[in-house]
Amino acid sequence: MRVSGFPPHSGNPARPALTELLESALVRMDKLAVQRLYLESGLGPLQFSEQGVAPALERIGDRWDRGELSLSHVYMSGRICEDFINTAFTEHPPAEAPGERIALAVLEDFHLLGKRLVGTVLKSAGIRYLDYGTATVGQLLEKVQMDGVRILLISTLMLPSALKVRELRDGLDQLGIKCGLIVGGAPFRLDPGLYREVGADACCDNASAVLPALRRLCGGVP
Amino acid sequence: MTSMERVLTALSHREPDRVPLFLLLTMHGARELGLSIERYFSDHEHVVKGQLSMLKRYGHDCIYSFFHASLEAEAWGGCTLFSDDGPPNAGAPPIRDPETIGTLAPPRVLDSPGLVRVLKAQEGLRQAVGDSVPIVGVVMAPFSLPVMQLGFEAYLDLMFERPELMQRLMELNSAFCSEWANAQLAAGAHAICCFDPLASPRMISPDLYRCTGHPAASETMARIGAPTATHLASGPCLGTVDDLVSTGTAMVGVGGEEDLAEIKEACRGRLTVLGNLNGVRMRSWDEETAIAAVRSAIWQGAPGGGFILSDQHGEIPWQVPERTLQLIADTARGYGRYPLPGGRG
Numbered sequence: 327m328r329v330s331g332f333p334p335h336s337g338n339p340a341r342p343a344l345t346e347l348l349e350s351a352l353v354r355m356d357k358l359a360v361q362r363l364y365l366e367s368g369l370g371p372l373q374f375s376e377q378g379v380a381p382a383l384e385r386i387g388d389r390w391d392r393g394e395l396s397l398s399h400v401y402m403s404g405r406i407c408e409d410f411i412n413t414a415f416t417e418h419p420p421a422e423a424p425g426e427r428i429a430l431a432v433l434e435d436f437h438l439l440g441k442r443l444v445g446t447v448l449k450s451a452g453i454r455y456l457d458y459g460t461a462t463v464g465q466l467l468e469k470v471q472m473d474g475v476r477i478l479l480i481s482t483l484m485l486p487s488a489l490k491v492r493e494l495r496d497g498l499d500q501l502g503i504k505c506g507l508i509v510g511g512a513p514f515r516l517d518p519g520l521y522r523e524v525g526a527d528a529c530c531d532n533a534s535a536v537l538p539a540l541r542r543l544c545g546g547v548p
Numbered sequence: 549m550t551s552m553e554r555v556l557t558a559l560s561h562r563e564p565d566r567v568p569l570f571l572l573l574t575m576h577g578a579r580e581l582g583l584s585i586e587r588y589f590s591d592h593e594h595v596v597k598g599q600l601s602m603l604k605r606y607g608h609d610c611i612y613s614f615f616h617a618s619l620e621a622e623a624w625g626g627c628t629l630f631s632d633d634g635p636p637n638a639g640a641p642p643i644r645d646p647e648t649i650g651t652l653a654p655p656r657v658l659d660s661p662g663l664v665r666v667l668k669a670q671e672g673l674r675q676a677v678g679d680s681v682p683i684v685g686v687v688m689a690p691f692s693l694p695v696m697q698l699g700f701e702a703y704l705d706l707m708f709e710r711p712e713l714m715q716r717l718m719e720l721n722s723a724f725c726s727e728w729a730n731a732q733l734a735a736g737a738h739a740i741c742c743f744d745p746l747a748s749p750r751m752i753s754p755d756l757y758r759c760t761g762h763p764a765a766s767e768t769m770a771r772i773g774a775p776t777a778t779h780l781a782s783g784p785c786l787g788t789v790d791d792l793v794s795t796g797t798a799m800v801g802v803g804g805e806e807d808l809a810e811i812k813e814a815c816r817g818r819l820t821v822l823g824n825l826n827g828v829r830m831r832s833w834d835e836e837t838a839i840a841a842v843r844s845a846i847w848q849g850a851p852g853g854g855f856i857l858s859d860q861h862g863e864i865p866w867q868v869p870e871r872t873l874q875l876i877a878d879t880a881r882g883y884g885r886y887p888l889p890g891g892r893g
Binding site: 355393395397399401405434435437439485486512513516517 | 631633634637638639640641695699700701704705707708749750751752753754756782784804805826827828829831832861865866867
């Protein structure tokens with residue numbers, strides 16, 4: 327399953343007008359406008375995040391995918407959302423989300439930008455996850471088994487790291503662990519068939535495509 | 549024609565005897581010598597032997613004296629992480645506190661053992677081939693080097709939030725980049741390929757590039773005493789061709805997301821186009837696919853000269869087998885002969 331488009335949002339319905347206004351504010355890097363939209367929406371932080379921020383980030387990711395925006399737009403949009411979430415959720419922490427246990431990792435690389443972008447998208451959608459940081463295949467196998475993770479999101483930058491997902495898949499199979507693998511990063515963009523070759527279940531062409539990928543893999547809300 | 553004559557003709561936007569081919573091979577030299585990647589890059593003589601051996605094997609049109617990008621990170625205080633099956637990668641970024649940029653000084657090239665190894669390799673290669681084959685040296689552009697110096701996130705934060713430190717860093721990097729490039733030219737390189745993936749609109753918006761990376765690139769190019777190429781390392785270029793032309797660069801290394809014929813048209817007479825075979829997919833090409841890919845790139849990019857066939861990223865992955873490289877070289881030599889098939893050009 328390759329995910330790059332912008333499918334309809336399931337779960338809490340997105341508000342098209344709010345999403346559009348937020349998208350525009352984020353691309354302009356207008357923090358004050360984001361705050362104003364939140365206050366005017368009459369929504370709680372989680373609802374605002376799920377119905378406005380997450381779909382806006384999905385649209386921004388989709389526009390990056392189509393070459394209409396740059397990674398700098400995606401990053402700064404994510405940072406503004408991260409600041410909003412950190413502030414708003416400090417006062418109203420979201421309840422532990424039911425469903426599958428999700429973890430996020432970078433496979434053998436010190437460049438963590440992709441992971442951070444995915445983390446922001448997950449937080450904005452109210453999805454709790456375990457942050458494994460940078461890890462080797464062996465460390466991931468151990469952690470996935472220990473934490474009972476059912477979906478592992480893997481960001482890669484270099485081709486050798488992307489190819490190591492195969493080792494991870496084989497290791498999981500040998501241990502009899504059922505864990506969905508969702509991958510993303512430059513090597514998977516450059517070779518659309520690579521994610522199948524390494525045994526991943528889904529591949530995201532941009533950070534915000536993680537939400538539709540999770541919905542599809544979980545058959546609904548993760 | 550010698551390789552040098554072929555390349556210079558293409559660079560002057562005319563058709564040489566055949567389409568020049570740059571196989572930008574680095575790690576394959578280790579396999580050629582039966583060494584690990586780490587051991588291969590630890591001694592300049594290995595790289596000299598490896599590059600000459602690959603030149604003989606494939607008969608392509610350049611010597612690529614690039615070791616790995618993390619050598620520049622090492623010069624700034626960083627480190628290199630080696631792997632058995634891929635390019636050496638930069639470790640943790642050496643600039644941990646952006647505030648230190650204010651008092652930072654660029655490292656001296658000759659104080660960095662890694663950079664000195666590259667210079668020694670270029671000396672040896674130049675002695676071996678003289679001016680018959682272009683020796684390409686590599687630098688990271690001032691605008692893209694900070695991804696290794698600071699890490700991508702910290703760099704983007706700096707770019708948006710600390711313009712005065714950003715400006716200072718561009719000045720430091722421009723000074724280092726031009727000194728490093730000129731040292732390579734003095735050692736034996738004929739031209740410099742400046743890797744600037746962040747100049748691609750895929751990474752940084754063109755508006756932001758124009759007021760940050762572009763002035764730094766222009767200043768650096770002006771200080772480098774030989775022709776330069778700008779490589780976007782698989783990034784799209786159509787949104788920034790005019791900007792690249794105005795930096796003074798002579799060539800652009802392009803990715804595969806955009807139509808090569810369209811890129812060629814946008815660059816015609818202004819920039820030579822270098823590209824754009826997909827190195828990641830190249831790993832699993834069969835004979836038919838390899839031939840089709842080479843023919844397609846030549847068909848789209850080569851008419852009228854101003855084109856050098858190469859990969860799209862500036863480095864062919866370790867996983868690409870030698871038989872595929874041989875097929876690419878053979879097909880380029882046969883199909884790329886001017887006048888092109890069908891009288892194109």
